[in-house]
Amino acid sequence: MAERSKPEPGHQTTDTDSMEKRPDSKPVSTPPGDDNTLVSDADVDVEAYAAEEQETTGTDPNVVDWDGPDDPENPMNWSVKKKWLNIAVLSILTFVTPLGSSMFAPGVPAIMNEFNETSATTATFLVSIYILGFAFGPLAIAPLSEIYGRRPLYFWGNIFFVIFTVCTALSKNIGMFMAFRLLMGLSGAVPVTIGSGSIADVMPVEKRGRAMSAWAMGPLLGPCIGPIAGGYLIEAAGWRWVYWLIAIMGGFCIPVSLIWLRESFAPVLMEQKTRRLRKETGNPDLYSKLSARAPPKEEFRLAIVRPLKLLLLTPIVTLMSLYVAIVYGILYLLITTFSFVYAGQYGFSEGNIGLTFLPAGLGMLIGVIVFGALSDKIVKHNKEKGNTHKPEIRITPVLTIPSGTALPVGLFLYGWTTEYTVHWIVPMIGVLIFSTGLMGVMFSVQNYLLDTYPRYAASCTAAISLLRSLLGALLPLGGLEMYNALGFGWGNSLLGFISLALIPIPLAFFMFGERIRGKFNPKL
Incomplete structure (x- = not known):
């Protein structure tokens, strides 16, 4: 029965x-x-729904529930232990794949020399092509995960990531190197794309902040911690060993995910x-x-366009993704300047340049811990008062104004202290402030969209990733020319003014988000 x-x-x-x-x-x-399920069409007739459910499932003996x-x-x-074990495995996977984006960055000059390349644009593209994989991979990964589930995507994505990493380590020319780095990005985007969806699968809304904090440490700390180890590894053993190390770590994750990931x-x-x-x-x-009644091909057709529908037809996803994309692109632009600033102006060695990424990692860690705990505390306090949870609580001014303000403050400090070669600790403090604010912005936005469209969490992440990764990959290509024209002081001040102008976006959705959600509600 x-x-x-x-x-x-x-x-x-x-x-x-x-x-x-x-x-x-x-x-x-x-x-x-209800309190644990937040969808964009808030004005639903609950009584009518209850009657329909009674009619469709209460009398049909063939329904499996x-x-x-x-x-x-x-x-x-699931038990608390099982939930957190799943999240721990996701965090490990999500730590390894972003390492490929920047761990080898200190070795770019050595790679250019080995492959007889001299173009500054090519040097920048060696780093950013990986991020293009993070941009376009989610457009297929998200719908596949919403049809076939999360676990197969994690497992096979990791296998292909390891294969392409080995191929990158064995590259014989610059074309082969960039092609396999792109494929690394495409396959490595799996845990970054659907990790938030996996958390939404198992965690109630008032506990998602802490879970997202634990998971987010991987994709955010990886690109910052990687160059620290990469700088010394490249100095000691050469740039290829960066990829051998990443392949070993990815290979270790294959049995781990097979055994413990559910x-x-x-x-x-x-x-x-x-x-x-x-x-x-x-x-x-x-x-x-x-x-659903749709055949598999039709379901996949609907799923494959869902991230683009969210991005193009819902102002909430469009503008919030744009906000995240711009600040994320600025972060990658800053990262590309570290080698020039700290080596050229402060005399850091190839190994020590990796240490310059540490302030960004520390800032992100502070931002994740502070804003993750604060977000859950605000949600819990709101529910204890008997208020119905609304997604807009995730972008309350208490969260978005301090984090948004930290971005221009950090950029101004980094820009003008490097312009006048003030002691290297001061621009590093500027990067730390910027990174802390960046985490507050990204954390608030991602939780807001997760609460707004919980059924399509993976598709929302794919929409964010598309714009974020595109700007992260392309902005550095023209950014270095901007610094050449304006200098580090005015160049970073321009970026600071842009980030300052973006602060009203989450504030507008905090005030009018519920009304906008009701007006723009495309069929997904």
């Missing part, structure tokens, strides 16, 4: 109750959300349960409550 337990009265519907539907089944309804509100198969009901996407788990029950009961008419 099909299992079709209904939540008991008063039971809160989790995010998993409103996830995407699966193929090969009859049409079913998805809940509009969770075994009540406490079903241990439901990812929201599928968390509710529609996939429910479909697996449905297939098992069909086999056990001999009833071919059983179908998942979270399934």
Whole structure:
């Protein structure tokens, strides 16, 4: 007999109750959300929905549902240990792949010399081509994860990442090197793209801040810590050993993910349960409550355009992604100047240049811890007061004004102290301030979009990643010419004024976001 337990009265519907539907089944309804489920169409008739649910699932014996509100198969009901073990594995995966973006940066001069290249644009593109993979990879990764689940993407993405890393280490010319770095970026984008979706699968809204903090340390600290180790490794053993080390670390993650990483996407788990029950009961008419009537090809067609729909048709995703993209591009532009500033103006050696990335990493660490804890505290306090949770609480001025203001302050300090060659510790403090603010901005925006579109968390991340990574890859190409024309003082001041002008964006959505969500609600 099909299992079709209904939540008991008063039971809160989790995010998993409103996830995407699966193929090969009859049409079913998805809940509009409550304290733990936040969707863009807030003005839903709850009574009408409840009546519809009673009609569609309460009388159909072929519907397969969770075994009540406490079903241990439901990812929201996993034990605390199991949830955090999953997040820990995700954090490891998400730490390794971003290392490829900048760990070899101190060795760019050696690579250019070995392959007989002299173009400054080529030197910059060696770093940024990896980020192009992070830009376009998510457009396929996100929809695939919403059809086939998270775990297969993590596993196979890591395998291909290791293969392409080995190929990069064996490169014989500059073309081969850049081609495999691009492929590294495409495959390495998997954990960065769907990690936030995996967290939304298992964590209630009031605990996502801490979980996101733990996961975010990997993709944010990796590009900053990597060059520190990379500088000394390149100095001692050559640039190829950077890629051998990354391949070894990625190879270690393959058995780790195979053993401990579990599928968390509710529609996939429910479909697996449905297939098992069909086999056990001999009833071919059983179908998942979270399934869809669209055939697989149609479902993939809808899923593949979803990130672009979110990016182009929803002002919330468009403007927030633009904000993150600009500040992220500025970060990568700053990173490309470190070698010139600290080697040329302060006389740092090739190995010691790697240490100049440490302030950025420390700033990000501070930002993750402070804004992650503060975000959860604000959400919890709001719920304790009896208020209905709204996504806009994630971008309250308490979070966005300090973080947004830190960006121009850090840029002004870095720019003018390097312009006049003030002691190297002062521009490093500027980078630390900028990085702390950057984390506050990115953290607030990502949590806001995650709460706004929980069913499509991976697609939201893909939309953000597209703009963010494009600017991260392309801005440094023209940025060095800007510094040549304006100098470090006015060049960074220009970036500071731009970041200052962006502060009103989250404030506008804090005040009018609910109204905008109701007006712009495309079919996803």
